[in-house]
Amino acid sequence: MIKDVVRSLVGFVVLGALVFLPAWTFDYWQAWVFLAVFALSAAIPSFHLARADPAALERRKRAGRESRPAQRIAVAVLFSCFPVMLVLSVLDHRFGWSAVPAAVALLGDVLVAAGMVLTVLVVLQNRFAAGNIAVEPGQQVVSTGMYGVVRHPMYSTALLAVVGSPLALGSLWGLVFLVPVVVALVVRIRDEEALLAQELDGYREYARTTRYRLVPGIW
Incomplete structure (x- = not known):
């Protein structure tokens, strides 16, 4: 528990640095709201999961520990896109490259x-x-x-946060990172499904009945 708390605090400090250093000001309400939402949305469900199913929480922490080459490439792209996306979004807001209304930032x-x-x-x-x-x-x-809606809902829900982060920081240019993120997710999903079809009983039948992988009605 202590390690998790320390890791969370360090992560929050790094996240704050990624936002406020390129902004070069603390007078940035969108950043404060984003950091508060991010911290609470990460901490509260994780603490609940730690009590409800500690083993599941441990599995969730394994992100990045991949043995398959395609997965290592996809994870490298995903992990590198997020911090760069944040920095670009903050610079966009700082220099006014795009205009995002307050209501859209809150929607983010x-x-x-x-x-x-x-x-x-x-x-x-x-x-x-x-x-x-x-x-x-x-x-x-x-x-x-x-x-029952999509075959990879964890990626679908994570994609919501990726879309919302630039908007929350007052940026439209940050959304350009959706392109490499979606490409990396497609690579990851296809490789993952090849493994699951081989090693997980019943997955082929499930894939036939649940058509969409990531976004309902699209793919």
Whole structure:
């Protein structure tokens, strides 16, 4: 628990630095609201998950520990895009490259909160949902709840937070990072499904009945 708290505090400090250093001012209400929403949306569901299912929380922390080459490339792109996206969004706001109304910035905060909270809900619906790609002993296909809508709801909900973050910081230019993020997710999903089809009983049948992978009605 102490390690988790320290890790969270360090992460929050780094996140604050990524926002306020390029802004070069603390007079930036969009950044304060974004940081508060991000911190609360990460901490509260995680503490709940730590009490409800500690093993599932540990699986979620494995993000980045990949053995498959395609997954390592996809994760590297995803992990590098987020901080650069934040910095570009802050610079956009600082120099006025695009105009984002306050209502749209607040909508961005709602998307960030929804994405992060729903990601934990995905873990509660499927306790084998993890930060890395692996099939574990006793794992079964989950086809109900959010898994009845798309095959990879954890990525779908995370995408909400990615869309919301630039808007919350008052930027439109930050949305350009949706392109490499979506490409990386497509690569990750295709490679993940190849593994699941081979190693997880019932996954091929599930894939036939649940058509969409990431965005309902699109793909």
